[in-house]
């Protein structure tokens with residue numbers, strides 16, 4: 001029975017790597033798949049992992065229709081057993097519904113990967129619809145950590161190390177330390193709520209309360 005699965009977690013927790021691993025393993029057993037992505041950091045029409053793995057991918061833009069695309073391929077004699085959909089948080093609710101239709105009407109496995117919430121701890125449209133429609137959601141087991149050592153659960157957007165809460169929801173970027181430009185930092189809920197990034201913690205907290213060697217580290 002085909003399924004619509006959503007593998008999710010914070011930024012930097014291994015989602016793109018898992019997406020490429022799953023494509024590899026299904027292909028190794030003779031299954032035919034397609035890879036989709038949207039706004040990958042490495043550029044258009046590519047799925048990239050921080051581990052250095054990359055793969056060609058079909059770029060999902062606002063007007064992209066998964067149902068039309070797949071039916072067109074099948075009509076031309078193509079075979080599709082599964083699809084890997086990275087950065088699914090950026091897909092529209094309608095596109096998630098098209099993916100669910102692939103599962104229900106064409107028995108195609110759909111594996112989605114993405115972050116749940118944006119820099120304001122608000123669900124992305126694609127993630128919200130996946131929460132509503134997915135057969136299963138799986139939290140990735142590789143844990144990204146907050147600067148305090150707790151498991152990171154939220155994604156902060158920073159400028160010069162300071163957390164910001166204003167701006168567009170979509171802003172492609174990466175986890176970087178000492179960035180003067182816009183960057184992201186994964187935090188535990190407590191420190192996301194307090195807007196306490198590593199830079200601010202180092203500037204304001206005494207070394208004794210900081211883990212991993214205190215302020216100097």
Ligand SMILES: Nc1ncnc2c1ncn2[C@@H]1O[C@H](COP(=O)(O)OP(=O)(O)O)[C@@H](O)[C@H]1O
Pocket residue numbers: 010011012013014015016017018048049050051142144
């Ligand atoms: N040099 C490295 N050595 C080992 N693991 C690494 C290295 N760089 C990144 N990683 C792993 O890759 C993960 C990020 O992988 P990636 O697939 O890009 O994550 P996501 O797609 O969730 O942002 C990190 O959590 C870390 O576990």
Ligand SMILES: Cc1cn([C@H]2C[C@H](O)[C@@H](COP(=O)(O)O)O2)c(=O)[nH]c1=O
Pocket residue numbers: 010011012015016039040041114115117118119120155156157169170171172173174184
């Ligand atoms: C929190 C947040 C993130 N993004 C962007 C930043 C990255 O380009 C991707 C997530 O990529 P990853 O593979 O999970 O690291 O999403 C954004 O546009 N808006 C946000 O609020």
